[in-house]
Amino acid sequence: MSSEPPAPELPDHYFRHEFGRLVAVLSRRFGLGRVEQCEDAAQTALLRALSSWRRSGVPDDKGAWLYRVAYNHLLDGLRRERRAEAAGSVLLAEPEAPLPSAAPPPSDDVYLEHEVKDDELRLLFVCADPAIARESQLVLALKILCGFSTEEIARRLFQSQEAVFKRLQRARATLRDNAVAVDAPPVAELAERLPAVLQMLYLLFNEGYSSADPDQLIRRELCEEAVRLARLLVEHSVGARPEVDALLALFYLHAARFDARVDGAGGLLLLEDQDRSLWDRELIEIGLSFLQRAARGEVFSRFHVEAAIAVEHCLAASYAETRWSEITRLYEALDRYAPSPLNTLNRAIALAEWRGPAVGLAALDALKPPSWLLGYYLWDATLGELYRRQGDLPRARRHLERALEAAPTHAEKALIRRRLGALGEAEG
Amino acid sequence: MSTTKFLYLYRSPANAPSKPPSPEQLQAMFAAWTAWKTKFDDEIIDMGDALKATGGAVYKAGIVTDGPFIEAKEIMGGYSIVQTASLARAVEIAKACPMNEIPGASIEVRELAGYE
Numbered sequence: 378m379s380s381e382p383p384a385p386e387l388p389d390h391y392f393r394h395e396f397g398r399l400v401a402v403l404s405r406r407f408g409l410g411r412v413e414q415c416e417d418a419a420q421t422a423l424l425r426a427l428s429s430w431r432r433s434g435v436p437d438d439k440g441a442w443l444y445r446v447a448y449n450h451l452l453d454g455l456r457r458e459r460r461a462e463a464a465g466s467v468l469l470a471e472p473e474a475p476l477p478s479a480a481p482p483p484s485d486d487v488y489l490e491h492e493v494k495d496d497e498l499r500l501l502f503v504c505a506d507p508a509i510a511r512e513s514q515l516v517l518a519l520k521i522l523c524g525f526s527t528e529e530i531a532r533r534l535f536q537s538q539e540a541v542f543k544r545l546q547r548a549r550a551t552l553r554d555n556a557v558a559v560d561a562p563p564v565a566e567l568a569e570r571l572p573a574v575l576q577m578l579y580l581l582f583n584e585g586y587s588s589a590d591p592d593q594l595i596r597r598e599l600c601e602e603a604v605r606l607a608r609l610l611v612e613h614s615v616g617a618r619p620e621v622d623a624l625l626a627l628f629y630l631h632a633a634r635f636d637a638r639v640d641g642a643g644g645l646l647l648l649e650d651q652d653r654s655l656w657d658r659e660l661i662e663i664g665l666s667f668l669q670r671a672a673r674g675e676v677f678s679r680f681h682v683e684a685a686i687a688v689e690h691c692l693a694a695s696y697a698e699t700r701w702s703e704i705t706r707l708y709e710a711l712d713r714y715a716p717s718p719l720n721t722l723n724r725a726i727a728l729a730e731w732r733g734p735a736v737g738l739a740a741l742d743a744l745k746p747p748s749w750l751l752g753y754y755l756w757d758a759t760l761g762e763l764y765r766r767q768g769d770l771p772r773a774r775r776h777l778e779r780a781l782e783a784a785p786t787h788a789e790k791a792l793i794r795r796r797l798g799a800l801g802e803a804e805g
Numbered sequence: 806m807s808t809t810k811f812l813y814l815y816r817s818p819a820n821a822p823s824k825p826p827s828p829e830q831l832q833a834m835f836a837a838w839t840a841w842k843t844k845f846d847d848e849i850i851d852m853g854d855a856l857k858a859t860g861g862a863v864y865k866a867g868i869v870t871d872g873p874f875i876e877a878k879e880i881m882g883g884y885s886i887v888q889t890a891s892l893a894r895a896v897e898i899a900k901a902c903p904m905n906e907i908p909g910a911s912i913e914v915r916e917l918a919g920y921e
Contacts, residue, residue: 387835392828423831428883431838432852526827 387435390598393424394441394605396524399447401496404521409453409503414451416521421449421664422541424530440493495564497522499611501606502567504573509548509557514577515584516541517548523602534584535785568615575680576626578603578610580627597635604628621715622671623680629664630687633657649696661691679714682707718750722759734766754783756792763795770804808888809919811895813853813902815883818909834865837903845887846899879911892916 397421422443472529504518531538585599610616637655708724729737761776781793898911
């Protein structure tokens with residue numbers, strides 16, 4: 378080890394998050410119709426920082442430094458645009474929106490932290506525009522608010538770059554078309570979009586959580602982003618609501634069990650096989666404190682129920698000691714708030730633990746599964762497991778083989794293969 | 806110990822696929838450059854600067870081009886100045902430079918004559 382002074386370090390993901398902050402602040406000043414130019418300016422500022430900071434070091438006011446560079450770049454571009462328009466035709470030169478008044482040199486006081494947070498939050502609500510398809514909302518937020526590139530988004534969402542690019546283009550076009558209507562409305566006016574925002578964050582977290590191998594670490598970043606944005610929301614008056622607390626509780630309680638979900642070789646472990654000592658007590662505590670806050674007031678949401686289910690798991694001393702009766706009841710409650718056959722599937726698993734596989738299978742028999750559920754690997758994986766426990770090995774095998782085919786990732790396939798292997802031994 | 810100054814000229818391919826690096830990649834590049842600078846802090850006496858693509862070339866006192874300067878397969882994108890004991894050492898430092906992570910990029914290491 379040498380005695381070199383430590384290099385000045387930026388916080389993790391500083392550039393990526395700063396990209397989002399810059400787009401948020403700039404698009405408030407210059408309008409959402411120009412969001413692409415704002416992204417461009419943010420990118421330019423980061424590039425400039427790379428050359429300048431490695432030479433002269435990181436400035437103390439790094440956020441304001443980036444903002445000044447991005448702001449000036451954007452303004453220069455707009456001025457050139459204006460001149461080109463004016464040169465083209467006097468008649469066509471009608472400006473659609475005035476440039477920011479005589480461009481006051483942006484000083485640090487336009488980069489106040491609480492204003493930046495306001496702007497980020499506004500952009501979060503903007504992304505949840507009901508005119509934008511739900512999947513595109515997610516892609517848009519990941520691009521302009523979280524600072525991921527098209528390629529990085531594609532890798533994290535298991536989509537092609539082309540698909541991500543198209544979604545982005547469509548979402549930006551919607552922003553442009555609606556620009557007049559939604560330009561920099563106060564955050565409070567956007568409050569009616571809160572459910573859509575929560576839905577988006579929930580989806581974002583699930584994208585990161587639902588799968589492990591082969592890209593476990595990079596997908597976990599999606600969960601971190603969901604938590605970061607939800608915290609931004611809950612700290613603002615518009616988001617200081619019980620359902621946001623409940624959503625955060627849910628996030629933390631799930632995140633607490635992250636490390637225990639994979640074995641040493643990166644394979645997925647079922648809840649039953651997880652080493653509970655690996656669960657992060659600190660995150661569980663944070664989750665519980667958010668759930669406590671969520672219990673204040675009149676609001677009760679699906680996120681409350683889901684967090685309550687997660688609490689049951691987190692606080693159970695072992696798989697066998699889990700309060701399956703309580704979990705069964707909670708899935709019934711969840712179905713009232715957010716009806717889905719997946720609730721029945723999960724309830725059947727809890728029922729099977731509580732009262733035996735026959736009762737679980739009966740619950741599934743009573744369900745008329747929609748075709749998408751029949752193609753879902755967990756449907757077959759669950760049926761396979763319950764039939765195995767009943768001793769109906771041929772049926773168990775049939776379902777597990779179908780689950781194997783439909784499983785989306787290597788880790789999930791490997792898990793099902795292990796089950797099939799165990800089945801083979803049982804069959805002798 | 807006597808030392809010599811060396812000029813590093815950074816070149817990158819002109820026709821490289823121009824996908825701009827993502828913010829996360831930019832931060833990783835920044836960390837790599839900072840680590841390089843820290844590691845050879847005593848010898849890198851000037852991190853130098855980037856070169857813009859604009860400017861002019863002067864032949865016999867008349868400006869004949871305003872750039873780009875070479876039709877070229879490569880762009881001279883920046884420079885640094887390193888003061889160290891030998892060319893071998895200068896090459897060693899250049900080999901550790903993050904510039905090498907850019908596909909097709911090169912670093913030309915030139916000894917400064919040191920004429921008064």
